[in-house]
Amino acid sequence: xxxxSPAEQQLARLLVETLNLEDxxxxxxxxxEPLFGDGLGLDSIDALELALAISQKxxxxxxxxxxxxxxxxxxxxxxxxFIEQNRAS
Amino acid sequence: MWARVCKDKSExxxxxxxxxxxxxxxxxxxxxLLARALDDYxxxxxxxxxxGANHYQTVRVxxxxxxxxxxxxxxxxxxxxxxxxxxxxxxxxxxxxxIIRGQCNLLPANKNKATQSNLAxxxxxxxxxxxxxxxxxxxxxxxxxxxxxxxxxxTTIPEIPMDQLCAISFTSGxxxxxxANLKTWHTLYHGMDVNAxxxxxNKTTAxxxxxxxxxxxxxxxESSIMLPMYANVCVIGSQPLFPQDICxxxxxxxxxxxxxxxxxxxxxxGESKLELPQIDLLLSATAPLDPDMARRMEAKFECPLRxxxxxxxxxxxxxxQVTQDPEWEAFDVFRFRNSDSQVLLxxxxxxxxxxxxxxxEFSSAHRFHLLGRHEDMINIAxxxxxxxELNRLLLSTTxxxxxxxFEPPADEVSERLAALVVAxxxxxxxxxxxLRDNVDAVFIPRRIVFVDSLxxxxxxxxxxxxxxxxYNNARDSxxxxxx
Numbered sequence: 001x002x003x004x005s006p007a008e009q010q011l012a013r014l015l016v017e018t019l020n021l022e023d024x025x026x027x028x029x030x031x032x033e034p035l036f037g038d039g040l041g042l043d044s045i046d047a048l049e050l051a052l053a054i055s056q057k058x059x060x061x062x063x064x065x066x067x068x069x070x071x072x073x074x075x076x077x078x079x080x081x082f083i084e085q086n087r088a089s
Numbered sequence: 090m091w092a093r094v095c096k097d098k099s100e101x102x103x104x105x106x107x108x109x110x111x112x113x114x115x116x117x118x119x120x121x122l123l124a125r126a127l128d129d130y131x132x133x134x135x136x137x138x139x140x141g142a143n144h145y146q147t148v149r150v151x152x153x154x155x156x157x158x159x160x161x162x163x164x165x166x167x168x169x170x171x172x173x174x175x176x177x178x179x180x181x182x183x184x185x186x187x188i189i190r191g192q193c194n195l196l197p198a199n200k201n202k203a204t205q206s207n208l209a210x211x212x213x214x215x216x217x218x219x220x221x222x223x224x225x226x227x228x229x230x231x232x233x234x235x236x237x238x239x240x241x242x243x244t245t246i247p248e249i250p251m252d253q254l255c256a257i258s259f260t261s262g263x264x265x266x267x268x269a270n271l272k273t274w275h276t277l278y279h280g281m282d283v284n285a286x287x288x289x290x291n292k293t294t295a296x297x298x299x300x301x302x303x304x305x306x307x308x309x310x311e312s313s314i315m316l317p318m319y320a321n322v323c324v325i326g327s328q329p330l331f332p333q334d335i336c337x338x339x340x341x342x343x344x345x346x347x348x349x350x351x352x353x354x355x356x357x358x359g360e361s362k363l364e365l366p367q368i369d370l371l372l373s374a375t376a377p378l379d380p381d382m383a384r385r386m387e388a389k390f391e392c393p394l395r396x397x398x399x400x401x402x403x404x405x406x407x408x409x410q411v412t413q414d415p416e417w418e419a420f421d422v423f424r425f426r427n428s429d430s431q432v433l434l435x436x437x438x439x440x441x442x443x444x445x446x447x448x449x450e451f452s453s454a455h456r457f458h459l460l461g462r463h464e465d466m467i468n469i470a471x472x473x474x475x476x477x478e479l480n481r482l483l484l485s486t487t488x489x490x491x492x493x494x495f496e497p498p499a500d501e502v503s504e505r506l507a508a509l510v511v512a513x514x515x516x517x518x519x520x521x522x523x524l525r526d527n528v529d530a531v532f533i534p535r536r537i538v539f540v541d542s543l544x545x546x547x548x549x550x551x552x553x554x555x556x557x558x559x560y561n562n563a564r565d566s567x568x569x570x571x572x
Contacts (some may be wrong), residue, residue, distance in 0.1 A: 020505065020535045024518075036206075036530075043530045044330060045470050048357045051331050055361060061333035069330050070221075 002029055008080045015076070018053040019046050030076040036070075047073050060086045119279045122185065124319045127151040127244065131317050131416055133180045133297065134326035135338070147323065149251055153368050154246065155239030160186035165231055168408040169257075171208050171213035171306065173222040178326025179233055180304040181314050184256075185535035188274075188326045189247055194320065196305040198267055198472065199529050208259075226568070238553045243439050251275040258307050260473065262399045270307075270402045270425055271440060279438035280404045283420045284311055287318055287408050288372060288397070289347075295343040296369070298350035299325045301335060306471065307401040308374045312349040322347070332361035345369035348390070352376050353470050355386055365473035367391040373470030374399060375526065377459060383411045402443045405459070419455040431463075446473070467496060469504055479532055483508065486523035488515045494534050498557050508534035511542060538563040 004012060012026035015035075019042065035042045047069065047080070051062045059082060064072050072082045128300045130152045135143040148156075152572050160182055164170065167374055170187045172194045174180035187194050187257075195212060197204045202225035209228045216229035224230055249255070253274045259267040267340050285291060298311035317324040323343060329335045335358060346368040355373060358365060359382070368390050374397040378386075398417055399405040407417040419425070424444075426433045434443045448460040462468065465477050487564060492510040512520050517537035524533055540563055546554040 019365070043470075045353055045531065047330060048353065052357055052360055055332075061363070062331045063333045063337070064331060 003045050004029075004076070005080070007084065011080045011083065012076055014053055014065050018049055018085065029076050033044060035073055035075060035079070037075060042073070043082075044069075050079075058083065059086065062086055098130070100131065114149075119241070119276075120251060120274065122188070122247045122249050122318070123150060123154075123535065124281075125150045125246075125317075125321070127154075127246070129321065130295065130323040132178050132181065132326050133342075134322050135341075139343050140380050143267060143338070145325075145341065148178075149241070149243040150246075151244045152238070153185075155241040156182050156236050157185045157189060158244065158470060159237045160233070161189040161237040163231075164190050164218070165216050165229060167192060167216045168210040169193050170231075171197065171215055171217045171228075171294050173197075173200050173205075173217060173219040173330070174233060174304070175222065175325060176220050177219045177304055177313060177324065177328050179299065180237065181317070181326075183233055183303070184235060184314055185318075186564055188249060188253070188255045191205070191253065192501035193254045196256055196258045196307075196310065197396070198305070201529075203526070204267075218484075224461060230314070231385070249274045249278075251278070252519075256310075256499070258310065258401050273440070276404075276438050277315060279422070279436075280311065281315045284316060285320040287405070287418075287420050288312065288316060289322075289370075289459040293321055294345070295321050295323060296345045296347055297323045297325065298347040298349060299327075299329070299335070299338055299342060300373075301329060301354045302349060302351060303328065307404060308397065308471065309349075309397060310373060311404050312374075312397075321378075332358045332363055335361050336366060339366045339368055347372065351383070352378050355382065358388070359385060365389045372397060374405075376468055378411060379569050380411045380415070387412055390458070400445065403436070403439060406434065416452060416456045416458055419457065421455065423455075425449070425454075425457075448502045467532075468505065469506070472529055474528065474532045474533050479506070479528065482523050483510070483520070486512075486520060488512050489520055493543060493551055493556060495553065495556050495560075497536065498561065505535035506532065506539070507536040507560060509538050509540050509543060509556060509563070511540060536564075 008031050011025065011031045014025050016024055055061050063086065071078060073079055095559045128149050130147045131150050131153050131302050132148045133145045135145055138144045146256055150340055164186060170182055170192050172180065174183050184194055194217065195208055197208060200222050202223060203223040205217060216231055217224055218231045218233050220233050223404060249364060253273050253275050255273060255277055256272040257268045258272060269435060297311065300309060302309035303311055304314050313324050316322050325338060329338050348368055349372045351373060352375065369392050371386060371390055371392055371394040373394060387394050396409050398413060399408040405424055407419040409417045424435045424437045432449045434445055434447045446466050447462050449457045450460050451457045465475050467474050476494060483489060483492045483494055490511040492508060494506050494508045497507040510520050520537060521533055538560055540559060543551060544553055544559045
């Protein structure tokens with residue numbers, strides 16, 4: 001999919017692998033599509049598993065104030081941007 | 090584990106039978122809203138400073154009461170408030186203000202828009218109170234963004250009528266309609282009393298408490314909302330999710346410190362490789378912990394790990410420290426009775442007998458082993474569902490010819506459900522359409538394997554070993570074709 005950035009592509013692969021999203025390929029995840037609720041239907045257990053995978057792969061511990069978590073995990077794009085910020089700090 | 094009880098004909102039929110819950114309550118009786126002194130600290134709310142570190146603002150009971158009185162006057166008219174507040178302190182203020190106003194908190198198992206619409210339809214004269222949730226259209230809304238202070242010097246602790254319906258907790262359920270569990274002040278008040286004894290051994294010294302579970306879940310409500318109203322506990326007003334945030338917050342809290350959490354969060358904490366702070370008590374519920382995992386957690390946090398067993402219908406029922414003794418110690422207010430291979434639970438503060446959905450083996454009147462769940466029941470992240478209901482939904486999906494949802498083999502890392510589906514031309518996503526519209530996301534099978542037919546016996550039955558063989562074969566050939 002042309003509109004995924006390289007970082008988003010990498011994250012999409014991690015998402016599909018970690019969360020066992022059987023019938024999805026990484027390319028199927030539109031960067032701005034909601035990950036939770038009506039989108040991919042992910043939930044907070046997924047958020048935790050993903051955070052664990054990210055910490056193992058990138059050595060980055062995700063941190064978020066509670067109100068922020070929902071915004072961070074809104075879409076592939078917001079999550080990717082958030083990881084970049086965490087990595088930088 | 091936070092169990093779900095079976096649905097039977099004794100299920101409460103909405104509010105029309107609220108009056109039946111009062112049969113054990115003297116009409117005129119009241120009990121105080123809080124069993125705390127006015128100058129005690131009830132909560133501590135983190136405020137992010139410019140440097141990024143948290144600064145904590147502690148709230149005295151008198152200030153808390155002034156804030157709840159102010160909010161109680163600002164709330165819209167209505168009978169029911171769907172309380173979706175995510176911030177723990179705002180939830181606490183809203184929960185109490187709704188009670189003071191004489192209204193009833195509706196506590197859904199999730200914040201999905203479909204759930205909101207369903208509740209608003211079921212309960213006439215309801216509105217939503219929230220602090221940033223996505224709201225379904227057409228429902229009156231009260232946005233609770235700012236806490237308004239009142240005059241803390243003039244507060245007194247209000248008395249609440251014991252027969253007042255204060256909350257309805259909904260079991261997540263995998264059925265279309267979640268089950269309503271009515272909580273009068275009588276039920277909540279005596280529940281607080283027994284929980285303070287068994288959660289905290291009646292400790293009266295001030296303790297600070299952090300919870301990772303949602304306030305709307307019965308375990309979260311009892312441990313992080315009701316406990317500070319009754320015991321000398323100062324609750325942290327946030328709900329951190331990630332291991333780093335949990336550790337940082339714990340490190341910032343004054344000792345003695347309690348962490349209220351679940352096996353899912355504990356696993357994430359254990360695998361995070363973070364240095365975990367020394368605390369004083371770990372409370373875990375929603376599923377029994379493996380003794381090895383419990384031992385590791387006790388070593389890492391240098392404190393006892395106390396597990397709580399309960400269900401939305403009854404609240405907390407029993408406790409154990411599995412590293413010392415695998416048996417559960419039931420709280421002394423509960424009575425148990427065997428009936429038709431089921432255990433019925435009763436207590437003076439409960440509206441009626443509750444059939445438990447777990448298999449319990451008693452060694453004495455108040456000690457038991459938890460042998461497992463009744464066959465049909467599943468438990469994922471503290472949410473309970475019925476496989477039969479999920480399968481009914483799968484089979485009524487357009488395009489699905491046959492299919493079965495089941496718990497995956499023990500060697501799979503994920504606790505998510507799996508499915509074998511016969512549905513020519515459908516994608517996995519399409520096959521799950523009906524489930525997605527009707528059940529909580531945790532119940533949606535993650536690994537969906539398409540097959541030509543299911544290994545049904547001549548009588549149409551599907552033995553679990555046949556399902557697993559079929560699933561493993563399909564999975565192996567799938568792996569072989571992709572490698």
